[in-house]
Amino acid sequence: MTQRIFDTHLHIIDPAHPLVENNGFMPGPFTVDDYQRRIDGLGIKGGAVVSGSFQAFDQGYLIDALKALRPNYVGVTQVPEDTSDTRILELHEAGVRAVRFNVARGGSANLDDIDRLARRVHDLAGWHAEVYIDARTIDESLSRRIAALPEASIDHLGMHEDGLSNLLRLVEQGVKVKATGFGRVELDPAATVRAIDATDPTALMVGTDLPSTRALRPFRDEDLALIVDALPADRVADVFWNNAASFYLGA
Structure with a gap:
């Protein structure tokens, strides 16, 4: 593509660093070199x-990956709720800009911990919160909690059409959304990205979800071409770069 792209969601799996089995799953390697080879020619610049x-x-794998990938x-990252301010600032210096809460795969943090940690890292380092969750499970109470966070995004279009x-x-309340992981969602990606972009033109961002661990495909x-085709031509630059860069x- 000639359009510059910010890939808002990629994983680097470096066998030189520790991995933890999750629900019986252990991923294969996907190094920085593997990633760069895979995206060659796509226009990804950050x-x-x-x-x-x-x-x-x-954090070791992440620090090494950012050193190899920079700039942009x-x-x-994921951090325990009791992580020190000093450590958070060290990670910020290394290039970390957000904390992730993996609700969909049974992360360890409860809602009070999520709220407390998200606010602390935002106040301390300006980080936002990223939430991996099936949007069908977002009831009114949880919706209020997520919307009240200083800054937040939702992974993979919220996963399911019934959660749209x-x-x-x-x-509508300022939460951003990643158009990623089309091989793991149960929805119409084109219709969903149009609905999000029509609701808030600053909300939608794209990504590859490489190497797509545990996805059906x-x-x-x-997948990127589908998003281009789903949007008016004058919306592509914002969705593919500007929203995420901001x-x-x-x-």
């Missing part, structure tokens, strides 16, 4: 390396 459940609280790449109304209610280049890079 992105967010996201910690998966199989990486638990390890940032980290989205819940997702759009969050978008991996990322395909055609959210992750402050640009």
Whole structure:
């Protein structure tokens, strides 16, 4: 593609660093070199390396990946609720810009911990919160909790068509959404991205979800083309770069 892309959701799986089995799953390697080979020619000029459940609280792989990928790449990490301010600032210096809460795969944090940690890292380092959740499970109480966070995003279009109304209610209140993981969602991606973009033109961001661990199918280049075709031509630059650059890079 000629359009510049910010890849808001990629995983680096470096066998030189610890991995933790999650629900019986252990991923194969997907290194920085593997990622760069896979995206060659796609127009990706920056992105967010996201910690998966199989990486638990390890930061070594993320710091190494960001050193290799920079510039315009940032980290989205998982940290225990009792992580010190000093450690958070060290991670910020290394390029981390968000904390992730993996609700869909049974993360360890409860809602009070999520709220407390999300506010603390935002106040301390300006990080936002990223939530991996099936939008069908977002009831009124949880919706209020997510919307009240200082800044937040939802992974993979909220996962399911039956959760779209819940997702759009969050978008109306400033929550961002990643159009990622088309091989793991149960919805019409084209209709969903149109609905999100129509609700808030600053909300929608794209990503590859590489290497698509546990998805029914991996990322395909055609996933990006689908988003282009679903949107008016004058919306593509915002969705593919500008919205994410503002959210992750402050640009």
